[in-house]
Amino acid sequence: DADVTQTPRNRITKTGKRIMLECSQTKGHDRMYWYRQDPGLGLRLIYYSFDVKDINKGEISDGYSVSRQAQAKFSLSLESAIPNQTALYFCATSDLGHSTSTDTQYFGPGTRLTVL
Amino acid sequence: ILNVEQSPQSLHVQEGDSTNFTCSFPSSNFYALHWYRWETAKSPEALFVMTLNGDEKKKGRISATLNTKEGYSYLYIKGSQPEDSATYLCATPTSGSRLTFGEGTQLTVNP
Secondary structure, three states, X not given: OOOEEEEOOEEEEOOOOOEEEEEEEOOOOOEEEEEEEOOOOOOEEEEEEEEOOXXXXXXXXXXXXXXXXXXXXXXXXXXXXOHHHOEEEEEEEEOOOOOHHHOOOEEOOOEEEXXX | OOOOEEEOOEEEEEOOOOEEEEEEOOOOOOOOEEEEEEOOOOOOXXXXXXXXXXXXXXXXXXXXXXXXXXXXXXXXXXXXXXXXXXXXXXXXXXXXXXXXXXXXXXXXXXX
């Protein structure tokens, strides 16, 4: 079984709809991240959480919100989806290792979201 | 925001060829350089984490070097195989474990 799972894997929605993407992990990691990937661009950080009570904005947080319901769950919401939020979304986790700079991130399989 | 650049954007090689590509990053305030391998329809997976100038890491036919003074890392694949086809991403931390990724090099190995 995958250590980091994302649901749904694919979603097509309409402009203005509220969408929630969910991420669950069985790795026991404290740190969780949401990224989006667009063609020709690298992975860009949307939000991250270092523990259940900690939520931080990333590079491109406008139009998104998150909820860390438990150590194992981190969900991403688009309150009112717009077409330029069409992208591949990845969840990732990392453990609190010796140095945060060298922590490996473990990625989920991605959610492909299309906003019409 | 740090600028992490990768070149080339895409690369097509024949099976058996050796190849290499580059990740450039700002050399000031360097902490670490990560390489990830991302196969289509799969999750990105970590290849290497490098921290020291002159560091060299190897995993099978894939190896990487690091030059922190001039701000670049090379990834080498010896004797490329079709299963090496993937996008190779590099990333460096901006603060803590927040990573800034390059746009990746998409490698296609033709049989």
